Amino acid sequence: METIDVTAYVVTDDFFGQAYIDADEERDEPEPHRYMHGGFRDTDTRFSFCSPRAERYQGRLYQPLEGANAGHEHVNSGPLGLVTGGLEMAFRLGGYTVESNMGHKGDVMDPKAGPDPTIYGFRAAAECARFSKHVAAQVYGAPPQYSYVFGGSGGARRSPQCLQYAPGVWDAALPFMGDAMVSEHGDFSLLKGGGSNFTAMFNVQRLLGAKIADVVDALAPGGSDDPFAGLDTHQREELNNLYRLGYPRGDEFMIAQPMGQIWLWASIADSLQAQGPEYFEAFWTKPGYVGHDQPSAVQNDLIDVAATVVRTLTAKDLLDDPSVGGPEFDQIRSLASIFAGMQDMWDMPMAIELNHIPSGHRMGAGIRITSGEAAGRQLYCLNGVGNVFLCDGGGEASNRRFRGVVAGDTVRFDNRPFLAYCYYYYYYYRHHVIPFTEWEFLTLDGQPIYPQHPLAEMSPFMGVHYSGKFEGKLMWVHHTHDASLWPPQGLGYKGAVERVYGVEGAKEKFRIRWTANAEHVPPFMAASQPGRANNTWLINYQPVIEQCLVDLAAWVEQGMEPAGSAFEYRDGKITLPATAADRGGIQAVVTATANGAARVEVRAGEQVTLAMQAELPPGAGTIIGVSWDFDGSGTYPESSKVDGTASKVELSVTHRFNEPGTYFATVLVESHREGDVNATARRIPNLAAARVVVS
Numbered sequence: 001m002e003t004i005d006v007t008a009y010v011v012t013d014d015f016f017g018q019a020y021i022d023a024d025e026e027r028d029e030p031e032p033h034r035y036m037h038g039g040f041r042d043t044d045t046r047f048s049f050c051s052p053r054a055e056r057y058q059g060r061l062y063q064p065l066e067g068a069n070a071g072h073e074h075v076n077s078g079p080l081g082l083v084t085g086g087l088e089m090a091f092r093l094g095g096y097t098v099e100s101n102m103g104h105k106g107d108v109m110d111p112k113a114g115p116d117p118t119i120y121g122f123r124a125a126a127e128c129a130r131f132s133k134h135v136a137a138q139v140y141g142a143p144p145q146y147s148y149v150f151g152g153s154g155g156a157r158r159s160p161q162c163l164q165y166a167p168g169v170w171d172a173a174l175p176f177m178g179d180a181m182v183s184e185h186g187d188f189s190l191l192k193g194g195g196s197n198f199t200a201m202f203n204v205q206r207l208l209g210a211k212i213a214d215v216v217d218a219l220a221p222g223g224s225d226d227p228f229a230g231l232d233t234h235q236r237e238e239l240n241n242l243y244r245l246g247y248p249r250g251d252e253f254m255i256a257q258p259m260g261q262i263w264l265w266a267s268i269a270d271s272l273q274a275q276g277p278e279y280f281e282a283f284w285t286k287p288g289y290v291g292h293d294q295p296s297a298v299q300n301d302l303i304d305v306a307a308t309v310v311r312t313l314t315a316k317d318l319l320d321d322p323s324v325g326g327p328e329f330d331q332i333r334s335l336a337s338i339f340a341g342m343q344d345m346w347d348m349p350m351a352i353e354l355n356h357i358p359s360g361h362r363m364g365a366g367i368r369i370t371s372g373e374a375a376g377r378q379l380y381c382l383n384g385v386g387n388v389f390l391c392d393g394g395g396e397a398s399n400r401r402f403r404g405v406v407a408g409d410t411v412r413f414d415n416r417p418f419l420a421y422c423y424y425y426y427y428y429y430r431h432h433v434i435p436f437t438e439w440e441f442l443t444l445d446g447q448p449i450y451p452q453h454p455l456a457e458m459s460p461f462m463g464v465h466y467s468g469k470f471e472g473k474l475m476w477v478h479h480t481h482d483a484s485l486w487p488p489q490g491l492g493y494k495g496a497v498e499r500v501y502g503v504e505g506a507k508e509k510f511r512i513r514w515t516a517n518a519e520h521v522p523p524f525m526a527a528s529q530p531g532r533a534n535n536t537w538l539i540n541y542q543p544v545i546e547q548c549l550v551d552l553a554a555w556v557e558q559g560m561e562p563a564g565s566a567f568e569y570r571d572g573k574i575t576l577p578a579t580a581a582d583r584g585g586i587q588a589v590v591t592a593t594a595n596g597a598a599r600v601e602v603r604a605g606e607q608v609t610l611a612m613q614a615e616l617p618p619g620a621g622t623i624i625g626v627s628w629d630f631d632g633s634g635t636y637p638e639s640s641k642v643d644g645t646a647s648k649v650e651l652s653v654t655h656r657f658n659e660p661g662t663y664f665a666t667v668l669v670e671s672h673r674e675g676d677v678n679a680t681a682r683r684i685p686n687l688a689a690a691r692v693v694v695s
Contacts, residue, residue, distance in 0.1 A: 001026065004036070004135055004138055006018070006019050006020060008134070012127065012130055015119065016041075016043055016045060016124075018040070018041045021038035022038050022039075027050075030086070030087055031052070032052075032053055034139065035077075036135065037049075040131075042112060043110055043124075044105050045101065046101045047073055047100045047101070048073045049098055050097045051096040052091040056094065057095070057140055058093075058094025058095070059145035059146065060095035060144055060146050060148065060553070061096060061098060061129065061148065062549075063097070063098040063099070063100075063148065064084040064085065065100075065102070065150070065151030065158050066099075066102070066151065066154065067151065067152055067155050067156075067260075068260070070101060070120070070158070071106045072101055072106070073100055073101045075341075076097060077099065078341060080338070082522065083521065083542060084151070085545060089549075093549060095144070096132070102121075102124050102125060103119040104120060105399075107396070107397075108396055108399060109460065109461075115460040117188065117462070118463070118464060120460055120461045121462070121464045122158060122164075122463060122464075125149070125158065126162060126165075126166035129147065130169060146171050146553065146556060148170060148172050148552065149162045149174075150173060150176070150545070151176075152176045152520075153485065153520065156175030156177050156485075157463060158462075159173045163470040167470075167471045172473040172475070172555070173473075174477065174545070174548055174549055174552050175477070176479075176548075177477070177478060177479060177484070178493065179485055179489045180488075180491065180493065181193070181465050182465060182467070182495070183467065185468075187464065187467070189464070191457070191458040191462050192456060192458060193455055197246070198261040198265070199423075201247060201255055201261060201483075202418075203238055203422040204238050204239055205256060205258070206301060208239070211235070212255055212256045214230055216253050220691065221598055221664060221689045221690055222598045222691025223599075223691070227239060227252070242255075244441050246486035246488035246573075247483070247486055247572070248487055249573060250537075251519065253534075254519065257526065258363070259335060259338075260484035261484055263335075265421065266380035266381075266392040266398075267393070267394050267398065268458065269394070270397075271394060271456070271459070275456045276456060279420065280420050290423045291419070298423075301360050301419060302361075302415065302416070303361070303365060303415045304413070304415070304416055305412075305413050307357060307411050308354065308408065309405055309408060309410070311352075311407055312349035312351065312402040312406075313349065313350070314349055315337065315339070315346045318350070319336070324388060327530070329385055330528065332382075332388070335390055336390055348402075348403065349401055349402035349403060350401050351391065352388070352389055352391065352402055352411075353388045354411065355387070357384075357387050360415065363384060364422075365414065365418055366412075367380070367381060367389060369405060370410045371409050372404065372408075374402070374403070374409070378393055378397055379392065379397055379401065394459075441572075467500070468498075469500045470509070472509070473509055473510075474497070474509060474510050475511045475512075475552050475562060476493055476511070478490030478513075479541065480515065482519060490574070512564055512565060513544075513548060513564060514565040514567055514576055514585060515544050516587055517686060519538045522540040522541065523535035523540060524540070526538075531662075533634025537666070539686060543684050543685065544586065544685075546682050547684060563620070565585035566582055566583055580615040580648075586673075586684055587620075588671050589614065589616075589617075589686070590612065590614045590686045592665070593610070593612075594665055599691040599693065600690070600691070602695075603694070604659060604660055605657075605658055606656065606694075607654050608657065609653075610628065610652060610665050611650070612626065612667040612688065613648075613649070614667075614669040615647065616647040620647070620671060620673065621672050621673040621674060621675055622645055622675035624670055624683065625677070626639060626640040626651055626667060626669055627670075628667055632663060636666075636668055644677040645675060657694040661694055662692070662694075663694065666688070668685060668686075669687065
């Protein structure tokens with residue numbers, strides 16, 4: 001293994017000092033490859049390169065971008081590679097990988113860059129990619145012929161910026177689950193927004209409480225289709241506004257189990273309060289604000305107490321300690337696993353147990369350490385069960401969490417800022433109207449209905465605005481059941497590209513694909529609702545992302561135009577056509593019935609006929625797998641035989657439900673572009689369910 005010559009590399013962006021490599025070794029897992037780690041002098045920018053053996057390499061660079069705020073260079077090659085595809089996917093696709101911490105370590109800004117969003121949005125990623133090509137020329141004898149940047153969530157926020165503002169570095173981008181922050185090309189100002197639509201979601205969660213279960217049931221297969229039944233006027237209004245702002249129908253369970261949304265609050269809570277302290281004070285003290293005028297609206301949820309630390313818990317503790325092993329801790333465990341996997345923080349104290357916290361609204365509450373080594377550190381509750389609280393914060397607080405905290409230390413537990421934030425929508429989704437499609441119902445003739453107030457600035461780690469002007473190709477993938485980046489967010493970049501190039505010109509550069517029944521994370525990373533595993537109503541979208549990368553490469557390298565997806569947008573809702581031919585995309589359209597209907601009522605032991613139909617759009621391949629789950633366990637114990645030759649199948653099975661209860665009998669359908677029934681990758685899933693009520 002020859003030593004890489006770094007001295008011959010000259011940076012393109014003079015913000016960065018000389019490149020260096022501080023680790024260079026052969027690794028065997030997940031398959032033999034060369035691993036290199038390094039950075040750029042005088043900056044916090046770090047990178048890792050993973051290069052497969054020459055016989056696997058086909059001249060491609062793949063650069064996955066981390067979600068959330070980024071700040072780490074080992075996400076794709078670590079546990080969260082299950083989401084981004086990991087090294088296995090990149091090696092299968094004939095590429096080496098480039099990972100960058102996007103110019104900052106954890107949640108702390110580079111002292112040299114300060115709050116410059118261009119460094120964190122695209123410049124650090126671009127310089128890492130350029131240097132990787134210099135390295136690849138020495139490893140393989142030539143730089144890569146083609147380069148692709150992709151990422152989900154925060155990675156989708158940044159990957160279009162990379163294509164827009166670093167021409168010549170990448171040939172194409174594949175953002176999945178991005179947002180709609182659009183402005184003129186060259187607008188490098190800080191983004192503004194502060195998670196304004198999430199305030200509506202948090203308030204619906206708070207107002208509905210246990211009634212969320214009724215809303216979930218109404219919109220589940222065979223339900224009443226009336227989510228408003230049993231709600232009072234205020235609850236109906238707030239739920240309606242949540243839907244109009246774009247919250248995905250059919251994903252209501254995630255209102256009760258927020259993930260990325262509550263992380264965003266924790267990461268920006270200090271900044272929001274610093275930028276607008278007058279609101280957080282006025283909410284409780286001045287006429288015209290709910291906390292002052294209608295204290296009964298928040299009184300039962302209010303907690304503001306001193307407490308004592310019983311113990312801290314690491315991510316490992318949360319997974320292994322039987323005292324936090326009950327199903328009520330599922331969401332805490334899921335979130336802890338995500339953070340630990342992203343940031344290699346398995347031994348970091350992420351959660352805290354306090355001696356006693358009275359009843360009230362736990363999620364979002366602030367926990368300030370008031371004694372001991374960590375005194376003054378401010379964190380916020382991502383999820384709380386009993387007296388156990390999983391927390392995060394902004395800046396150095398996020399990097400340290402509960403390090404230095406010991407039993408006997410004291411804290412202040414205060415949810416006043418979060419309760420005010422829940423009502424921030426009166427000064428956000430009404431008084432901070434953003435020029436997105438889903439906000440139009442708050443305007444008349446283009447003018448906001450309510451008086452407007454300045455938007456809070458977002459973290460510079462999110463980079464800069466989209467413009468829609470770029471070289472190369474871009475395929476945008478968005479999900480119909482994403483509770484973090486709601487479906488209408490998928491329209492923003494499409495509109496931006498069409499404004500720059502026109503509708504016809506945009507077709508030469510841009511595609512949008514919808515993934516039905518996919519959330520912001522794969523099912524195994526989120527908690528399930530009682531009695532129904534979430535992989536019986538949500539799919540793992542990673543195979544879709546891999547197939548889209550294959551199609552993107554074919555578009556760039558061979559000129560093969562990829563299929564897009566048709567859709568309709570109305571009242572905050574994305575609706576996909578009912579037939580495969582009309583819908584397009586790459587998933588099968590699947591339907592399921594029980595005794596010929598969406599809902600059937602039977603007696604225990606009575607035989608039920610479950611039927612399914614699935615059809616693929618033209619060019620999407622054939623169906624290679626059909627599996628059935630009867631009891632909501634998500635185990636899919638029964639399979640129907642298919643040979644991989646048909647693009648349309650109609651099958652049925654019979655089953656007896658011996659115990660009373662409500663069951664969602666689910667069919668999972670997998671397809672493959674080449675019809676390989678033994679394929680281990682790119683098995684494109686979709687599903688459907690029918691309700692069986694057994695008495």
